[in-house]
Amino acid sequence: xxxxxxxxxxxxxxxxxxxxxxxxxxxxxxxxxxxxxxxxxxxxxxxxxxxxxxxxxxxxxxxxxxxxxxxxxxxxxxxxxxxxxxxxxxxxxxxxxxxxxxxxxxxxxxxxxxxxxxxxxxxxxxxxxxxxxxxxxxxxxxxxxxxxxxxxxxxxxxxxxxxxxxxxxxxxxxxxxxxxxxxxxxxxxxxxxxxxxxxxxxxxxxxxxxxxxxxxxxxxxxxxxxxxxxxxxxxxxxxxxxxxxxxxxxxxxxxxxxxxxxxxxxxxxxxxxxxxxxxxxxx
Ligand code: GUN
Numbered sequence: 001x002x003x004x005x006x007x008x009x010x011x012x013x014x015x016x017x018x019x020x021x022x023x024x025x026x027x028x029x030x031x032x033x034x035x036x037x038x039x040x041x042x043x044x045x046x047x048x049x050x051x052x053x054x055x056x057x058x059x060x061x062x063x064x065x066x067x068x069x070x071x072x073x074x075x076x077x078x079x080x081x082x083x084x085x086x087x088x089x090x091x092x093x094x095x096x097x098x099x100x101x102x103x104x105x106x107x108x109x110x111x112x113x114x115x116x117x118x119x120x121x122x123x124x125x126x127x128x129x130x131x132x133x134x135x136x137x138x139x140x141x142x143x144x145x146x147x148x149x150x151x152x153x154x155x156x157x158x159x160x161x162x163x164x165x166x167x168x169x170x171x172x173x174x175x176x177x178x179x180x181x182x183x184x185x186x187x188x189x190x191x192x193x194x195x196x197x198x199x200x201x202x203x204x205x206x207x208x209x210x211x212x213x214x215x216x217x218x219x220x221x222x223x224x225x226x227x228x229x230x231x232x233x234x235x236x237x238x239x240x241x242x243x244x245x246x247x248x249x250x251x252x253x254x255x256x257x258x259x260x261x262x263x264x265x266x267x268x269x270x271x272x273x274x275x276x277x278x279x280x281x282x283x
Contacts, residue, residue: 002226002253003152007144010151011265015060018272022061025280033279034063034090035119035271038081039097040104041071046097049268053095056268062275063090075104082112092278093119095271098169116281119274122168130173133180136281137274142174144266145206145227146181152255154225156181160201164188164215164243165208170229174206195219207243217248225255229263 026032035057039050050066057064067081078096085094094117100106110118115125121137129135138146149156161183165171171187179185188198190209199205199219207215208229220226230243242259250256257263 002250002256004250005148005152005227005255005257005262007148007257007262007265010148011144011269013151014147014266014269015056015272018269018276019060022276025276026061029283031279031283032061032063032090033092033275034065034088035093035095035275036065036067036085036088036091037095037097038067038069038078038085040069040073040078041101043099050097053268053271056272057275060272060276062272065091071101073101073104075108078104078109079112082109086112086114086117089282091117092282093117093271093275095120098122117278119271119278121173121274127168127173130176136277138177138270139169139173140267140270140274141170141229141263142177143270143273144263145174145229146177147270148227148257148263148266149204149225154204154255156183156204159183159203161185161204161206162188162198162202163206163208164192164195164199165206165210165229167208170208174208174229178204178206209243211243212241213243213245215244215249217245217252220249220252222252223254224252226253226257227263228257228259230259231264 037050037053039046054064054066085091094113110122115123118126121139161178163171163175166189175185175187196219200221202224204225206227212232212234228242228244232241234241240260
C-alpha cells in the first residue's frame with residue numbers, strides 16, 4: 001500500500017503561503033504582482049488551463065490579464081503583443097500557452113519574452129541558468145514535482161532517479177533538478193532499449209511520456225516513489241488518467257501521485273510562486 005501524495009492538499013498549503021506573502025509584499029511596496037496569459041487558437045484543453053491560471057491569480061491576490069488571440073494570428077502580431085507586455089510595468093510575468101499553432105515559430109516567441117518576465121522558465125537564458133544551478137525561475141511542472149517530494153519527506157540525495165520522457169517542458173528540466181538534489185539520474189525515452197530494466201532500478205520514477213497507463217507493476221521496483229506527470233484520456237472510457245497504471249502500481253509503490261489530484265494542481269501553484277518572485281525582482 002503506497003502513501004498517496006495529495007497534490008491538491010499540498011497545492012492548497014503552498015497557495016496559502018503565497019497569498020500571505022503577497023499580502024505582505026503589496027502592503028510594503030504598493031506593487032501588485034501581475035501575470036499576463038496569452039493563448040492563440042481554440043484548443044479546448046489550453047482554454048481550460050488559461051481559465052485556471054487566471055482563477056489562481058485572483059485567489060492569491062495577483063492582477064492578471066488574458067489575451068485570447070485567433071488561430072490566424074501572425075508571428076508579427078504575437079511578437080508585438082509580447083513586446084507590449086515586456087514593457088508594461090503592471091505585468092511581471094508573461095506566459096504564452098504552448099503549443100502554438102503550427103504556423104508560428106515557438107522558439108522565436110520564447111526568445112522574445114524578457115527573461116525577467118519569463119515565469120515559465122522556457123527562455124534559453126533561464127534554461128541555461130537552471131543547467132548551472134543559478135536560477136531565479138524553475139519550470140512549473142518539474143518545480144511542482146520537487147515540492148511534492150520535499151513536502152512528502154522523500155529524500156532524493158543518493159537515490160536512483162529515472163525520468164521517462166525528454167521534453168523541454170518536463171523531462172529535461174526534471175532530470176536537472178533531481179541531479180541538483182544529488183540524485184543519480186537516468187533519462188529514458190522512446191528509443192531506450194529495455195526500458196523496463198531501467199525503470200525497475202528506480203527508487204524514484206518520474207513518468208512523463210503521455211501514454212495512458214503505460215507503466216505497469218512489473219516495471220516498478222517494490223517500494224519505489226512513483227510520480228505521474230501524465231495527463232491523458234483513457235481510450236476505454238475517455239476519463240482522465242496518467243502514464244501510470246495506478247491500480248497495479250499503487251500496491252507496489254511506497255509513494256504515488258494520483259491523476260487527477262497529484263502533479264497537476266502543483267503546476268499552476270508554482271506559476272504563482274514564479275510570478276511573485278518576478279514582482280519582487282522587479283523592484
Ligand atoms: N503547455 C503545457 N504546459 C505548459 C506550461 O507549463 N507552460 C506553457 N506556457 N504552456 C504549457
